[in-house]
Amino acid sequence: MHVAVPPPSKVGALLDGVRHRVTGSVDVVLSAALLRLVDMALDRIDLTALVRERVRLDEIVLDLDLDAIVARLDVDAIVARVDMESVIARLDLIELANGVVVGIDLPGIIRSSSASMASEAVSGVRIRSLEADEAISRAVTRWLPRRNREHDGLVAGVNGAAPADDRPEQPGR
Amino acid sequence: MTETGAVPHPAEAAAHPDHARASLMPQPAQDWQGRRAGLVSRFLAAALDGLVVVALLTAGYLTAVGARFLLSPGSFSFPSPGPWFAVMSFLGLLVVYGTVLWATTGRTYGNHVMGLRVVGAGGQRVRWSVAFLRALAYAVFPLGIAWIALSRENRSVQDVVLRTAVVYDWLPYLPPG
Numbered sequence: 001m002h003v004a005v006p007p008p009s010k011v012g013a014l015l016d017g018v019r020h021r022v023t024g025s026v027d028v029v030l031s032a033a034l035l036r037l038v039d040m041a042l043d044r045i046d047l048t049a050l051v052r053e054r055v056r057l058d059e060i061v062l063d064l065d066l067d068a069i070v071a072r073l074d075v076d077a078i079v080a081r082v083d084m085e086s087v088i089a090r091l092d093l094i095e096l097a098n099g100v101v102v103g104i105d106l107p108g109i110i111r112s113s114s115a116s117m118a119s120e121a122v123s124g125v126r127i128r129s130l131e132a133d134e135a136i137s138r139a140v141t142r143w144l145p146r147r148n149r150e151h152d153g154l155v156a157g158v159n160g161a162a163p164a165d166d167r168p169e170q171p172g173r
Numbered sequence: 174m175t176e177t178g179a180v181p182h183p184a185e186a187a188a189h190p191d192h193a194r195a196s197l198m199p200q201p202a203q204d205w206q207g208r209r210a211g212l213v214s215r216f217l218a219a220a221l222d223g224l225v226v227v228a229l230l231t232a233g234y235l236t237a238v239g240a241r242f243l244l245s246p247g248s249f250s251f252p253s254p255g256p257w258f259a260v261m262s263f264l265g266l267l268v269v270y271g272t273v274l275w276a277t278t279g280r281t282y283g284n285h286v287m288g289l290r291v292v293g294a295g296g297q298r299v300r301w302s303v304a305f306l307r308a309l310a311y312a313v314f315p316l317g318i319a320w321i322a323l324s325r326e327n328r329s330v331q332d333v334v335l336r337t338a339v340v341y342d343w344l345p346y347l348p349p350g
Contacts, residue, residue, distance in 0.1 A: 111345055123199060126214070126288045130202070130341065133211020133327075140322055 198343055202288070205341045207296070209327035212318070214287045215339055219311070219318060221283030226267050230259075233266075264312040271308030276301045280342075290342035299337055307335050 051057075101107070198206075242249045254262075274281045279290045279298050291307070293299050299307070310317065310331040317330030324333070332338060 122286060122288075123202070125217075125286075126341075126343070127199070127201060129214040129217055129287060130205060130211075132213035136212050136322060137327070144323070 202341070202343055206343065207340050210287075210289050210339045210341050211327050212321040214289060214341070215318060215321060215329070218281070218283035218287040218289055219315070221286055222267070222270070222281045225282050226263060226270055229270070230262055230266060267312045268305070268308040271311060272301065272305040275299055275307060276304035284339070288341055288343040289339050291337055291339050292342075294336045294338065296340075299335075303335055303337065307331050307337060310334065 238251060241252065271281060274284075275291045276299060278285075279292060284290060291299055291304075293303070314330065320330045320333070321327050326338075328338070
């Protein structure tokens with residue numbers, strides 16, 4: 001009996017076709033099985049918890065170039081979408097204003113600028129007297145070398161007492 | 174008290190340690206706040222106080238004269254107290270005036286005009302007893318103020334004895350506490 005044997009080149013091509021077909025089918029089956037498997041696995045795994053447990057998020061975040069991300073943001077557009085009026089409505093402006101008033105001691109400024117504070121004329125008299133005080137002090141120091149002017153100093157706890165080092169040689173105008 | 178060691182007031186230190194206090198005070202004056210005042214400022218303040226007491230005495234005399242006139246206009250004549258009475262009234266009123274104002278606000282009217290304040294060694298308001306003794310000492314021995322010129326800490330004799338100080342303090346009040 002004679003069996004027609006195809007020439008070697010044709011056999012190779014035939015085998016290639018079979019192999020392609022088989023591997024293609026296996027690929028399809030395996031892909032479907034794998035997808036199904038992954039689906040099932042993901043259904044059973046709490047991925048969030050897994051990431052939290054296994055991934056060092058801090059390190060990843062540290063590696064991010066946040067500046068570049070921020071630079072790409074259109075902050076103006078974001079702000080434009082904010083309802084500022086509702087934000088302002090939620091602020092307690094009175095309390096905020098009270099905080100500012102207390103912070104800068106506004107009552108103290110008003111007190112010191114009005115009745116109790118020196119008028120310009122009185123202020124001038126005080127400054128002149130202060131200069132005269134200092135002149136006398138200097139003169140006496142010259143006559144009495146033992147008098148040490150470093151010591152005519154500061155009384156602790158009085159308003160605005162400045163350290164002795166900051167003291168001017170004489171009050172300027 | 175150390176002469177150079179500025180101890181911030183507890184209230185100020187607690188409130189705003191690094192916050193420069195807003196003030197309308199002229200800059201040259203700011204550097205002198207809390208320092209012991211010299212002879213000229215204090216002499217002018219004392220002279221003003223003397224004038225105030227004389228004005229108060231005059232007002233009191235006129236009030237008494239007016240009352241006397243209203244009570245008996247027919248036999249009215251100006252009372253003429255002797256010089257001894259006038260001097261003693263002046264000194265007595267001076268003591269009351271100084272005691273009350275130094276113990277309450279730390280400043281007489283003269284101190285107020287000159288931007289001065291009488292404080293204790295730690296910068297605190299003086300006690301009533303100290304204020305009284307200080308006022309009495311000034312009434313009896315006003316020349317004690319001259320010691321300021323010779324004292325290296327601008328102290329009068331009264332300041333030395335009673336451990337008080339007179340400082341430049343233009344602000345209208347002492348910090349609370």
